[in-house]
Amino acid sequence: MTFAIVKIMKPKILLVNPPIYDFAAYDFWLKPYGLLTVAGCLRGKADFRLFDYLDRQAPFVSAQEKLASDRWGRGRFYCENIPRPPAFEAIPRHFRRFGMPRRMFCDYLATEGPFDFALIQTTMTYWYRGLEETIEDVRKLSPGAKIVLGGNYVTLCPDHAGGLGMDLLVPGADLDPLWEYLEIPPDLEQPPLWDVYPKLDVGTLKLTDGCPFSCTYCSVPKVYGKFKPRPMRHCLLELELMRQLGVENIAFYDDALLFEAETALVPFLNEVVGRNAKVSFHTPNALNARFVTAELAELMVRAGFKTFYLGFESASVRWQNRTGSKVFSEELAQAVEHLIGAGAKGSNITAYQILGHPHIEIQELETSMRFVRKLGIRGMLADFSPVPGTADGEYCRKWINMDEPLMHNKTAFPIILLGFDESNRLKDLQRELNRSIRR
Numbered sequence: 001m002t003f004a005i006v007k008i009m010k011p012k013i014l015l016v017n018p019p020i021y022d023f024a025a026y027d028f029w030l031k032p033y034g035l036l037t038v039a040g041c042l043r044g045k046a047d048f049r050l051f052d053y054l055d056r057q058a059p060f061v062s063a064q065e066k067l068a069s070d071r072w073g074r075g076r077f078y079c080e081n082i083p084r085p086p087a088f089e090a091i092p093r094h095f096r097r098f099g100m101p102r103r104m105f106c107d108y109l110a111t112e113g114p115f116d117f118a119l120i121q122t123t124m125t126y127w128y129r130g131l132e133e134t135i136e137d138v139r140k141l142s143p144g145a146k147i148v149l150g151g152n153y154v155t156l157c158p159d160h161a162g163g164l165g166m167d168l169l170v171p172g173a174d175l176d177p178l179w180e181y182l183e184i185p186p187d188l189e190q191p192p193l194w195d196v197y198p199k200l201d202v203g204t205l206k207l208t209d210g211c212p213f214s215c216t217y218c219s220v221p222k223v224y225g226k227f228k229p230r231p232m233r234h235c236l237l238e239l240e241l242m243r244q245l246g247v248e249n250i251a252f253y254d255d256a257l258l259f260e261a262e263t264a265l266v267p268f269l270n271e272v273v274g275r276n277a278k279v280s281f282h283t284p285n286a287l288n289a290r291f292v293t294a295e296l297a298e299l300m301v302r303a304g305f306k307t308f309y310l311g312f313e314s315a316s317v318r319w320q321n322r323t324g325s326k327v328f329s330e331e332l333a334q335a336v337e338h339l340i341g342a343g344a345k346g347s348n349i350t351a352y353q354i355l356g357h358p359h360i361e362i363q364e365l366e367t368s369m370r371f372v373r374k375l376g377i378r379g380m381l382a383d384f385s386p387v388p389g390t391a392d393g394e395y396c397r398k399w400i401n402m403d404e405p406l407m408h409n410k411t412a413f414p415i416i417l418l419g420f421d422e423s424n425r426l427k428d429l430q431r432e433l434n435r436s437i438r439r
């Protein structure tokens with residue numbers, strides 16, 4: 001009789017959050033939450049390594065570059081000027097590569113490799129040049145690694161992503177093809193793999209999926225379908241893991257955090273208060289002012305919300321009705337009253353307004369900016385990114401080639417639509433209006 005010794009080896013998986021190629025980028029609580037969620041489902045079943053080009057806490061980055069954070073954990077990335085791609089010849093702004101220098105990744109691959117798989121995060125569609133760089137380096141220095149891409153760019157531009165030459169694309173939120181490819185059964189009860197970071201002070205969280213609205217510039221309703229709360233037990237597990245790791249600031253990545261708040265946000269915040277969690281919460285992805293009641297505002301402030309970003313976009317009723325009626329001006333005014341009544345500072349409340357929307361002729365942007373100023377809160381112009389597959393994005397084919405994802409760039413489109421001078425004039429006006437908001 002012979003005995004076969006079966007050695008069970010865990011696959012070695014490299015996780016990469018690539019560098020950003022863009023005119024501007026700022027660490028506004030940016031984390032590769034999708035990638036970490038996927039890796040969390042495989043916790044203990046693979047040998048994971050992370051290379052996050054955008055990790056401003058990585059010891060070698062902060063030592064050399066002094067990448068300071070503000071009091072809420074935001075800050076600038078290390079960056080280098082690079083030549084503008086031909087598609088942006090007409091855009092008179094510096095083009096840059098944000099994130100750790102390329103040679104650091106090459107050294108890392110040479111010392112930590114080889115890997116069996118490389119899972120790469122994709123985020124904005126117009127950031128695919130960072131993926132090209134990453135894929136090239138992995139192919140060269142860990143040639144046996146199977147490369148897998150997932151996330152927003154793959155979901156919105158699957159055909160373009162297919163041209164980058166990786167081994168597997170995982171568009172959308174169905175991860176079954178990934179588990180089959182890796183031949184590892186997932187444990188969906190596990191929290192994201194935050195523990196793969198050597199040091200972590202900012203984390204992200206989602207209590208809900210999807211959105212009940214249908215704004216004409218947004219991909220969320222089509223991609224994520226019906227709104228639904230996530231299981232509360234799982235959300236609390238995510239919170240606890242981040243707290244154990246020393247996270248002080250948590251940004252919500254929900255699309256409709258306040259919708260049906262009694263089923264998701266309210267029970268979550270009651271737990272936060274009960275556990276005396278001492279975490280600062282932020283809402284960079286915008287809250288819907290319609291759902292801010294006096295009671296909810298009070299609970300949010302008590303539970304630790306420090307900054308409030310509200311999606312307003314325009315004070316023009318015509319524009320609001322045409323794009324999905326997600327919020328009206330009086331609802332914004334009411335929400336601000338409730339937040340300030342609950343103790344939030346006006347300077348920590350910001351209303352986003354889209355700059356460079358293709359229906360700017362009915363948006364009355366300047367009037368909207370002044371309306372926001374009168375409420376005693378800050379305004380922020382959110383440059384419009386035309387999103388493929390949305391009504392407004394497809395309308396932009398009038399001006400740009402939507403099949404080239406670089407053209408979805410949020411700095412480029414407003415300049416193409418309005419011109420450099422007009423776009424700058426509106427940004428200067430916004431700065432001027434914000435100057436007088438009391439801190």
Ligand code: B12
Pocket residue numbers: 024025026028029030031032033034035037038119120121122123124125126148149150151152153155156170171172173174175178206217218219220224253254255284285382383384385386387408410
């Ligand atoms: C959070 C968020 C942000 C954050 C930053 C996120 C980040 N890390 O960079 C903030 C608030 C800063 C932001 C800013 C902007 N955003 Co944004 N944002 C989002 C949002 C709400 C969630 C993305 C997310 O991380 N979700 C959490 C994860 C867990 O979910 P997921 O991505 O669905 O992941 C699942 C699968 O995709 C898969 N998966 C994900 N990653 C990976 C990786 C691998 C390897 C695998 C196998 C699988 C996989 O598994 C996950 C679990 O099921 C999306 C909308 C949405 N719901 O997707 C818009 C979205 C990505 N943003 C968008 C836009 C327009 C913007 C802005 C341009 C808005 C503006 N004008 O200012 C800016 C751009 C910022 C910049 N610097 O250029 C657009 C996309 C635009 C584009 N052309 O790509 C989106 C799609 C919303 C929309 N309007 O349609 N955003």
Ligand code: SF4
Pocket residue numbers: 211212213214215218219220221255256311324326
């Ligand atoms: S409310 Fe926000 S997430 Fe929902 S469809 Fe409109 S823009 Fe998208």
